Amino acid sequence: MKKTTITLCIICILVSGCADKNYLEKMSIVTGIAYDKGEENLLRGTLSILQFDPASPNISHIITGENDTTKGIRIHADREASHEIVMGQLRVVLYSTALAENGLLSLTDTLARDPNITDLLYLTIAKGEAGKLLQPESTEGAPTPGNYIQRLIEKNVANEQLPESNLHKFNHDLYDIGIDPVLPLLDIEEEKTKVYSVALFQDDRMVTALDPDMIFYLLLLKNPYRKGKLQLSLDAEDFKDYIREESYEENKDTPLDIALQQIRSSSTFHSRKGEPAKQTVRISLKQRLLESTLQLHFQDEQLIKKLEQAIEEEVKEKLEEFMEILKDHETDPIGFGKRYRSAHGKNLLNDEEWRSRIKDLDVTFEVNVELQRYGIID
Known part of the structure; x- marks a missing residue:
C-alpha cells in the first residue's frame, strides 16, 4: 500500500512537471475575425481580441492588418500584439459582401484545415464592410464584440429565426450535390450589430439577400418548426361578418394583422423519377393565434375555418414568391436536388445538371393549417 502511494505521487509530480502551462494573462485570445477587401488586392483582417491584463480596465482590443493571406494577417497581428495570439477560442468569422460575392472557398477552406479552430464556429456576412461590426461599443455585457455576435447568432438560431450557420454546416452544403449554403447577413444600427437578413449562395458565391419577411419560408422548407413565429396581414373585408361592429367601423380601412406563435410544422417532399424539377411539397402547420388587431368573434367555428x-x-402565395427568388438566382438552399437524388438514386443527377435545372423548378405546395388556441390580445 505504501509503495503504491509513493508511485502515484511520483507519477503526479512527473505529469504536472511535463505539462505546458498557458497563463491567460500572457495570451491574446481571438474571439472574432472580420475580413474585407484591402488596398491593392490585399485582404484586410480585423481581429477582436480578449486580453486579461490586470493593469488595464479594458480587456477587449482590436487589431487590424492587411496581407495576401489570412495567415499573413495573423503574422501581422502577432507583431502588434504584446502577448501571444491564440485562435482556439475563435467563435465567429465575418466576411464583407464584396468578398462573399466573389466567392469564399479559399477563405473557408483555410479555416477548415486549421486544427486549432473548431468547425462549430459561426460564419456570417456583413452588409458592406465586415470590420465595422467588430467596432461597436454596445455588446450587452459580452467581453468582446466577437463574443456578442456569437451570442446574437446562437440566440436567433435557438429561437428559429436563423438557419444553422457554422463552418461544418457551410462546408457540408457547399460540397454536397443538390444544395447551396446560406449564411446570416448582419448590419449595424445605432452602433449595435443586428441580424439584417439571410444571404443565399450559389456554391461559394453570395448571389442575393432575402427580404427579412422571407426568412420564415426559407426555414419552413429547410427544417421543421418547433416554436416558430409569424405575422400576417389579411384582408379585413373578408372577415367583416366576424368582426365586432364597433371594431370594424373604427378600423375598416386597415388590414387584419394576426400574430402566430408556437408554430409546429412538418414537410414532405415528393418527386417522380426522371422529373427532378417537378416536385410537390406537403406542409402541415399547427399554431397558436396569439394576437389580432381587430376584435373577432372567435366562438364562431366558421371564423376559425375561414382564418x-x-x-x-x-x-402558399409567399412560398411561391420565395421559389421565384431561387429560380431567378439559380440557387437551391432547400436541397430540392439533394432530396431528389436521395429518393431516386445519387447517380441520376450531378451538380452541373441540377444547376441548369433550378431555373425550371416547378414546385406545387399543399398547405394544411390548424389553429389550436386563440389566446387573443387586442
Missing part, C-alpha cells in the same frame, strides 16, 4: 383557409392561401 385557417386564409392563412393557408397566404403561406
